[in-house]
Amino acid sequence: MKPVIALVGRPNVGKSTLFNRLTRSRDALVADLPGLTRDRHYGEGRIGERPFLVVDTGGFEPVAKEGIMHEMAKQTKQAVAEADVVVFLVDGRQGLTPHDKTITDFLRKSGRPVMLVVNKAEGMKYTTVTADFYELGLGDPYVISAAHGDGVHDLVNEALDQVKQPAEEEPEAPQQRGIKLAIVGRPNVGKSTLVNALLGEERVIAFDMPGTTRDSIEIPFERDGKHYTLIDTAGIRRRGKVFEAIEKFSVVKTLQSISEANVVLLLLDAQQDISEQDAHIAGFILESGRALVVGVNKWDGLTKDRRDEIKMDIERKLNFLSFAKYHFISALKSTGIGPLMKSVDSAYAAAMIKLSTPRLTRALEEAVEHQQPRRKGSIRPKMRYAHQGGQNPPIVVIHGNALEAIDDNYKRYLEKHFRETFSLVGTPLRIELRSGK
């Protein structure tokens, strides 16, 4: 499971600046696609070999009883409860404010590990910029400049060092585990009902039990002679009285499940229109690079008009998921599940495909023969060969000269060409360009 770092602090201390810095490297992997909705509050980052999830809690107004501020405080609470480490940002230029003290009290009650971090410290002496903040009783502050990047690398390493490792690693039994499957979707789309249909009643009760650790819960099951492992995470319900009101649906949990899976099954509710939340979850899946199958659930008892309507709504709002197979199912009546699971198998096969350099290079040559990349000024990009740089998702690395002149449109054209050539359905495909001298 990837550790979760939550960024907390009053408005304007630099949370989103830090968030962007931590997640930026990943953004470059996904070209901006029409309709793609990103949630700028949740993201994945990596420092060296260490991946993590980061949550920007936005504003913080713990006293508000209702309205948008109350809603935000609720989100913040949930993010803090789910975090492995809380990075508490304060503003080194403004110094200590009463609001910082309120937040400190709140964080103390949460029982989560907290790192006090003084931001905007560029060009200032450690003792000067931190002097104010010892009063908070959170120990020696870290100092960073989120805008310039100073100290950020060390901060994250330090944060990740604080994350408790699970006492003992589960023994791995790679051949037995089969396809790792995450079933995700917003509340009430029918996830538990589908898990029920796949596993049978008793297993689901176990699935829903709060775990005693925050390790993932992995439930192996077999269907038509094939092995799967269902992924879920647990352990967030157990953390101190203040935080009991955690909702059943958790974005962090969803993200963790997605990043642990080989194949993600995204459930939508055919009785409702596609919502922002659906689009955000879909955006996460796309960014993660996992294979995907979409189940449009509650297909039972819909009128023909409604069926047409929801199909159009999906096409309009989730068109960036066109690489995936859609299935119209009823988890409740257990219809359509067989074909759905067949698509899970084929999405997995596509995601794990192995492509040799000669095959890829031939496909690349065909693509270029059919359509050359455009010149950029006097520069003509020259692609020489392609090799596979990874699986799940398959990554095609193209080598050549002046490849930075290739635009997103042409990259999409290449992606489509590779996808068709190798019949890749159900997995994203990434193109990386590497220029020589």
Ligand code: GDP
């Ligand atoms: P948030 O409300 O906590 O998310 O804060 P933002 O990330 O939006 O930053 C608030 C303001 O502080 C913006 O104008 C940023 O450019 C600025 N800022 C953020 N980090 C730094 C920093 O390290 N140094 C300086 N001087 N300004 C910063």
Ligand code: GDP
């Ligand atoms: P979750 O929050 O995503 O786990 O959703 P649940 O599995 O708890 O289902 C939410 C509600 O939708 C329950 O009342 C289910 O009985 C209902 N439901 C789930 N699947 C179907 C379906 O295929 N058809 C219909 N009509 N209702 C369903």
